[in-house]
Amino acid sequence: MSASLLRRGLELLEAPGRGEAPPGLQRERDGPGAAGAARRRKAAPQAGRNKATVKGRVVKSAIEEYHKKKPVNHLTANLKYMLKGRFVANKAITEQVLAQNRGRKSKDQPPKKEAKKKPEGTVFTEEDFRKFEREYFGRP
Secondary structure (H helix, E strand, O other): OOHHHHHHHHHHHOOOOOOOOOOOOOOOOOOOOHHHHHHHHHOOOOOOOOOOOOOOOOOOOHHHHHHHHOOOOOHHHHHHHHHHOOOOOOHHHHHHHHHHHOOOOHHHOOOOOOOOOOOOOOOOOHHHHHHHHHHHHOOO
């Protein structure tokens, strides 16, 4: 156990009427030199080489790195390759392959084709409309 933990434990167990230890026995920790000593300990020079640099390292140009990582458009080469072959797969086989690669989620499913509805014609004919007009409005 460290001395500071032991001291804290004794302070907790100490009777409430008693005061602190006499001023001569206390060590002053927060003096003017405490921060300076800690700073000196932290920044003590260490023996050895600087590890930030590596022997034989070549500095890379940022422009070269950018050009190296820039995406390349392969469209023309891919089109030439695809158009070179004339073999066309059977439509049933391509549908089967697409169905196997499709996921089970609804977002992976193709949109369902709805059957086109024919515009419904009217049940009434022009003759029926004329007959209704004559009966309702009383016109010939």
